Every structure is written in structure tokens, then in C-alpha cells.
Amino acid sequence: MKKHIDHFLEWILALLLGVMVLDVFWGVITRYILDSQSSWTDELARFLLIWLSILGAAYASGKKLHIAIDVLPQYLNERNQKILDIVITVIVLLFGIAVFLVGGLRYVYISFALGQTSPALNLPIGFVYMVLPISGLCIMYYNLLDLFIIIKNLKNGN
Numbered sequence: 214m215k216k217h218i219d220h221f222l223e224w225i226l227a228l229l230l231g232v233m234v235l236d237v238f239w240g241v242i243t244r245y246i247l248d249s250q251s252s253w254t255d256e257l258a259r260f261l262l263i264w265l266s267i268l269g270a271a272y273a274s275g276k277k278l279h280i281a282i283d284v285l286p287q288y289l290n291e292r293n294q295k296i297l298d299i300v301i302t303v304i305v306l307l308f309g310i311a312v313f314l315v316g317g318l319r320y321v322y323i324s325f326a327l328g329q330t331s332p333a334l335n336l337p338i339g340f341v342y343m344v345l346p347i348s349g350l351c352i353m354y355y356n357l358l359d360l361f362i363i364i365k366n367l368k369n370g371n
Contacts, residue, residue, distance in 0.1 A: 215275070215358060218351065222272045226265060233261040256333040264344045267313075271348035274305065275355035295367045302360045309352030317345025 240254030273279050281301075286294050324339035331338060 219275060222268060226269055226272060229261050229265045233258055233265065236261065253333040256331055260341050263341060267344045267348045271351035274352045295363055298363050299360065302356050302363065306353060306356035306360065309349050309356060313345050313349025313352060317342065317349055320345060
């Protein structure tokens, strides 16, 4: 299932990037060639960048591409390195749940409850912030999977 989620996120990220490039390109054309910039291109690019960045962070978390400080593991034996991996994975998991999932759901709920909309696109802001709980679910899934694999390998002596 991890491969399917990875593949889905890759396509979504590529699509978001492609749409953002076209949007910015259209904004440049309307500004410099048509001499009247579209009012919505800047806002759409901002929202696409938010989705691209936060979903990209979830994808990076699943691929273990996030920034890491690797000074400590080089001084630990293999068993203690795996224990450190468990601690780090649990911290990332808790952060993903608390900030992205719970905090994101609250933020989406409040945005919809207050009826906030974007100025140019008139889009409910809750849709923009919906990327937070979606990414939180992905981060939670990836880290739970990693945690089970690390614990299984630790029990098997690998």
C-alpha cells in the first residue's frame, strides 16, 4: 500500500507543480503582454505552493528524505541506533498527529465555521488548509509503518 500512496503523492505533486507553473506563466503574460494582470493568478499560485510544500513534506517523510542530524548515530552500536530510530519516529509521529492532523482539523473547522473566503478566487479558506490533515494522515501512516518495521527488525535481531 505504501507504494500506491507514494505513487499517488508523486502524481499529485507533479500535477500541482505543473498547474502552478502554468498559473504563474499566465500571470506573467497578462501582466507584461496584455498589460492587465489577472487578479486571481497570484492567489492561486500561493495556494498551490502551500499544498505543494506541505504534501511534499509528507512525501519526504515517507521516503525518509527529511533533514536529519546524524552525529549521534555514528557513536552508537546497531541496537542503540534502532532504539534511536524508534524515538525519532515516535517524535515525528506525535508531531504529525498533534500539529498536522489535530491542529489542521481544528483550523479547517474554524475556517469553514467562520465562512472565510479568499479575496480573489472567493474560495473557502478551509479547502486551502485541508492539506494539513491530509498530510498529517500521510505522515502518521508512514511513521507507523516505519515504527512497526523497526520494532520487528529489533525483535528479530536484524
